[in-house]
Amino acid sequence: MNPRRRSRLREDLRVNAARWAQLAATHGTPLLVLEPHLVARRLRQLQTALTGFEVHYAVKALPHPVVLSTIAICGGGFDVATRGEVDLLGRLGLPMHRSIHTNPIKKPADIDHAHAAGVRTFVVENAAEVQKFRGRPSDIELLVRLAFRNPTAKSDLSSKFGVVPAEAELLVKHVLAAGVRFAGFSFHVGSQSSSVEPYRRALQHTLGLVDHVQDTLGVPARVIDIGGGFPVSYREDEPPIGAVGAIVDEVLGPRREEFTLLCEPGRFLVADCMTLLSSVVGTAERDGQVWHYLDDGLYGSYSNVMTEDVHPPILALEELRRTDAALDAVTLAGPTCDSADVIARNYPMPALGIGDLVVSPMMGAYTTVTASRFNGIEPTPIVMG
Numbered sequence: 001m002n003p004r005r006r007s008r009l010r011e012d013l014r015v016n017a018a019r020w021a022q023l024a025a026t027h028g029t030p031l032l033v034l035e036p037h038l039v040a041r042r043l044r045q046l047q048t049a050l051t052g053f054e055v056h057y058a059v060k061a062l063p064h065p066v067v068l069s070t071i072a073i074c075g076g077g078f079d080v081a082t083r084g085e086v087d088l089l090g091r092l093g094l095p096m097h098r099s100i101h102t103n104p105i106k107k108p109a110d111i112d113h114a115h116a117a118g119v120r121t122f123v124v125e126n127a128a129e130v131q132k133f134r135g136r137p138s139d140i141e142l143l144v145r146l147a148f149r150n151p152t153a154k155s156d157l158s159s160k161f162g163v164v165p166a167e168a169e170l171l172v173k174h175v176l177a178a179g180v181r182f183a184g185f186s187f188h189v190g191s192q193s194s195s196v197e198p199y200r201r202a203l204q205h206t207l208g209l210v211d212h213v214q215d216t217l218g219v220p221a222r223v224i225d226i227g228g229g230f231p232v233s234y235r236e237d238e239p240p241i242g243a244v245g246a247i248v249d250e251v252l253g254p255r256r257e258e259f260t261l262l263c264e265p266g267r268f269l270v271a272d273c274m275t276l277l278s279s280v281v282g283t284a285e286r287d288g289q290v291w292h293y294l295d296d297g298l299y300g301s302y303s304n305v306m307t308e309d310v311h312p313p314i315l316a317l318e319e320l321r322r323t324d325a326a327l328d329a330v331t332l333a334g335p336t337c338d339s340a341d342v343i344a345r346n347y348p349m350p351a352l353g354i355g356d357l358v359v360s361p362m363m364g365a366y367t368t369v370t371a372s373r374f375n376g377i378e379p380t381p382i383v384m385g
């Protein structure tokens with residue numbers, strides 16, 4: 001963990017120490033503390049950096065009702081990918097007309113289900129998928145998802161989805177031949193991209209394609225959707241969202257006015273809205289290093305370590321009160337009996353004893369959603385903080 005980032009986090013989080021200790025005493029641990037005002041703050045930051053963009057929150061990142069309602073109240077819309085996500089928004093009475101369906105591969109019945117719920121914009125990435133829209137309601141419009149590989153992302157989504165730009169014109173032809181409305185292009189440069197340059201390349205190529213299909217097929221692309229992927233700072237500092245905004249401004253320039261611009265942030269909006277409080281359950285010495293066993297782990301709230309190699313910061317609660325504590329490298333392990341359940345190795349921590357509280361900020365995105373019940377361990381409860 002970057003020492004400068006650690007000391008900034010201690011300063012920023014110190015104000016919460018007493019409240020978190022109280023919440024842990026009241027509810028027990030492990031415990032996730034959700035602060036919806038932080039979602040609203042992130043949304044405002046994004047709206048400022050990406051002026052004029054429609055924000056469609058990727059529900060998959062954290063589908064908590066309070067998070068979804070906060071986003072709707074602050075003017076945001078949604079990116080849904082499954083029947084379950086559509087139904088969740090429906091149950092909560094959230095605005096479906098502000099939703100887009102971004103799963104490039106889906107069953108025809110799922111298209112009908114989302115359309116009946118009010119979704120009109122869908123995504124395609126291959127000809128077989130386009131055929132599923134033939135003969136369906138004429139108010140449906142399609143975005144063609146482009147692939148731009150990105151080795152700097154934690155999860156390179158273009159390795160699974162998207163048509164390569166060279167074949168995009170052919171796919172647009174398939175859309176037109178199927179009698180379906182072509183809205184424009186979308187892409188996703190990959191989740192938690194440590195460089196924002198991939199947005200430049202992707203946007204430049206997309207603008208080139210917009211001009212190309214206008215010239216060759218005579219069809220305008222009205223919509224450009226730059227997806228999600230915006231990085232957040234975990235143990236290291238990552239580029240600020242303003243850096244993505246600057247690239248977008250630079251590449252689009254005056255052409256901005258030609259398009260309806262969309263984005264699909266997941267991680268960026270919710271990463272910092274949830275904090276995990278866990279306790280040391282046991283301590284041992286193994287191969288010359290101290291191991292602390294916590295009551296949450298990789299099969300629980302730290303699931304993003306396993307799924308995307310994303311490593312959240314970990315601090316002792318005591319560190320927020322006493323910033324001068326000496327740190328020693330330890331191993332932090334989860335509560336299951338699986339040897340893979342190790343949260344961090346050679347990780348600097350102050351001295352800890354059984355029952356001491358450990359804090360992980362930045363635990364909102366892809367944590368509870370991808371957690372399992374392995375070893376019979378119940379999901380970590382979420383309380384409002």
Ligand SMILES: Cc1ncc(COP(=O)(O)O)c(C=O)c1O
Pocket residue numbers: 058061079102103157188190191192227228229230264265266267268
């Ligand atoms: C289509 C689509 N849009 C948006 C997102 C959100 O990405 P991120 O959380 O990196 O912003 C994802 C994540 O998997 C996705 O698949």
